[in-house]
Amino acid sequence: MPASITLSHLSWSAPDGRSLLSDLDLSFGPERTGLVGRNGVGKTTLLRLITGALPPHAGSVTVHGSLGILRQTVQIDPAGTIASLFGAVDALALLRRAETGEASAEELAGADWTLEARMASALADVGLDVPPETFLSNLSGGQNTRARLAALIFAKPDFLLLDEPTNNLDRDGRDAVLDLLERWRGGAIVVSHDRELLDTMDAVVELTSLGATRYGGNWSRYRERKALELAAARRDLADAEKRVAEIDRKAQEVVERKARKDGAAKRKRARGDMPRILMNGLKNRSEETSGSNARLAERRRVQAHEEAASARERIEILQPFSVVLAPTHLPAGRTVLAIDAASVGYEPERPILRDLSFTIVGPERVAVTGPNGSGKTTLLALITGQLQAWTGSVKVMTEFALFDQQVSLLDPSLTIRDNFRRINPDANENTCRAALARFMFRADAALQPVSTLSGGQLLRAGLACVLGGPKPPAFLILDEPTNHLDIDSIEAVEAGLRAYDGALLIVSHDGAFLESVRITRRWNLGDTT
Template sequence: MPHSITLSKITWATPDGHTLLSNLDLTFGSERAGLVGRNGVGKTTLLKLVTGALSPQAGSIAVDGTLGLLRQSVQVGPQETVASLFGIVEALGLLGRAERGEAAGDELAEADWTLEIRLAAALARVGLDAEAQTPLAALSGGQRTRAALAALVFRAPDFLLLDEPTNNLDRDGRRAVIDMLAGWRAGAVVVSHDRELLETMDAIVELTTLGATRYGGNWSAYRERKRLELSAAHRDLADAEKHAAEVARTMQAVAERKAHKDSAGRRKKARGDLPRIVLGGMKRRAEATSGANARLAESRQAQADEALASARERIEVLQPLTVAVPPTHLPPGRTVLKMEGVTAGYLPERSVIRDLSFTMTGPERVAVTGPNGSGKTTFLALVTGALRPWAGSVRCFTDFAVLDQRVSLLDPAQSIRDNFRRINPGADENACRAALARFMFRADAALQVAGSLSGGQLLRAGLACVLGGGTPPPLLILDEPTNHLDIDSIEAVEAGLRAYDGALLVVSHDEPFLEAVGVTRRLELSAQ
């Protein structure tokens, strides 16, 4: 019998009373389903409800099968090893005693002689070079994520529940997870913004404030369906605008006819050729008819306005962000950045970067790539002057702006508007509001305090403040900009960067992002 996860009429609210999921119906079968949606819409909450870590205020959840959950971060104790994560410390201890001839007869009957082979196969499946006794504290965050995923695969659950499994992984780690899921034949529910990973899915489930919508097929199929929905929404908007105009013309014609009849009635009354009782009846009927017509007209106008507003709202939800930013006028031949024979690090006995030379000229778009630990963050620290080289020279010949994962150029205590005016002191209020509106911070949205924004909103606000001014810096430096962002936010960032004509230096493992922003060259770093 096929395994399944069924959520029926689920409602869940935060402790402060904010309803996150309302009357939600959703079923997952033995398939690989990508769960997408904006940050804060309830994707992680849904996984917690399925596992029982949270209880719904209403509705029911039925799970037919076993579950294996991978959280966004793997917390480890100082004594924990890979074997601890797999839950096989005692079983490996038994094998060790058996090999030394120290195990009793009844223990030998319980020994799993395939354990070490299956452990090695699970680790190999996620591309992790580790052993059972490897301390988890000795692994990087990305390696621990891979180890935790290998432990899930080792247990062979009926459903994998994965929450952003490729976050903080380098290129090899992402590829290992993608390949593993591509070959997974049981059920999987994967919360992710990684479009490469979502291409391996059998279905995409989009979670919004209105509920959940299932789209058959992978990410490309989902985007095509959304494109068709956008085309239909444009047609609906055109129809709504046409209908609203027709209602307005009809109301105008009715008003003109009424004005004409009223004028004729006043002329008859002035001539005095009708009895007063007849005139009184005509007046009452006219008033009643006028009132009914006014109510009908108001109802039709309200319906037309509501349909028009709904069509416009749907367009705003479906329409990808496009922005126009002022030019930097960076000429093609100008040297932007030059590094010669640079060696640097943090500990005297161990360099992170050794004898590196690199030149960036004109509006190039360069991706800095390499495995975790290869020195990408160190490279950016050298470029920005946060770290001085031990040997060699680093020279930046233009103004630049840095957008790190925390968008630390924004003051978290200030509003988006105030941050913009601080970063662009020459911009007046109208220019500020126009620039922020291009990045979807309209009216009161521009008054939100930076510290209250989600990750996606924060990066979009940072881009607005850097690129929306009268003269954007000729060099923009980005450090893993898509980590922890939802897909809508990633696509908004991509749109802003496509409109930027300056030089771009970006550290990222997200290949679709690098392709979307038009990277023209790569600097591949290797671990020392």
């Protein structure tokens, strides 16, 4: 039987009772499928249901074939090695004993003599050249991701399940993943916000609060369809709102007409122009007719309002949050950052950055690039004062905000709303709630403790608290800002940053993001360290 994954009437609810996936019917065959959707909609949960890590609350998951899984985040075992990822610790130990003449004849008969060469080939496929005994803790985040991908391919599963495979990867690493998937002939389900990667997919499945929809073709074709759907939803909403206004207008006319008739009848009764029995009969018929008309009008009004609400819900799903920034008025000639002959590291006599000099003036937009391990995170720690320069000087000459990958500027013990008020003490409650609503934290959603947020929600909350206030800082430092955002959110952030009039320093491997925010200069650490 060909390898396949089938979901039948699949449902799963969060521990708080919130329905996350409801009555899904999907099938996956030997093709590359991108799984997209907003943060928190259930993409990672769906992968866990497929692997059996979570039991469904209703429905079933049927898997024909073997699965290879790349999870989004993993705790690194301090004792773990490249060999342990490949499940080859014992087999390699046997080869080492054979090399020194310590293996028995029985052991030699079972030795896998091609193992090390095949492992090296798998690692080379993702751009790694490291010995199998290398500790995982000695690798960068991007190198760890590459090593786990190599181990997956080495196992030759029928299906790959990849959760954000290009997160933390430098350009070479991303190219290795793209090349790997291009050559992959089995099935693959790829959860990603990487638009370049998604453009290599054969199909796209979108998860929303309304369910799952499959689109043939890659990301670009999917976006074309979504643009048409959004335009249609906006037309439907305009038509529905027009019907609501028309029904409300007619209902008001009926009320006013009845009031005029009632007034005329009352005046007739007062003059005694009509026999009482006839007058009472007309009054009763009028009340019955009015009651029937009122019930009909109310039904039409309720239906029109429901249609308008449904159209708004479709737009809410199709349209991302908005990022509207207040101006910083940063002058073009003002020096924002000045680094002069700075050296720094974590161990004495082993500088990671040496004799570094760099200046940002005015609203420049600088991208920090370089391979994994070149010192990008160290640079941000130096600029923000978390590390002190051993030699030279570092001066930040304006207010700034750092968005690291943990969004540490937020207090995890406080709610989103309380963090906003803490960071923006001059903002009143209405300003606070309006700003948070623009970032899709409406009503009770703004009262969530920061400690309970997902990665994408966390970054969105940080952006809301810093950029949504009346006085955003004139210098923003962003460390891999797209790693945990869904694609609609990335595009909304891009639109907001394009309108931002302050200085930007961005560490990112996402070329599409850097191009969209109109980077004016690139600083390649690989050329300076």
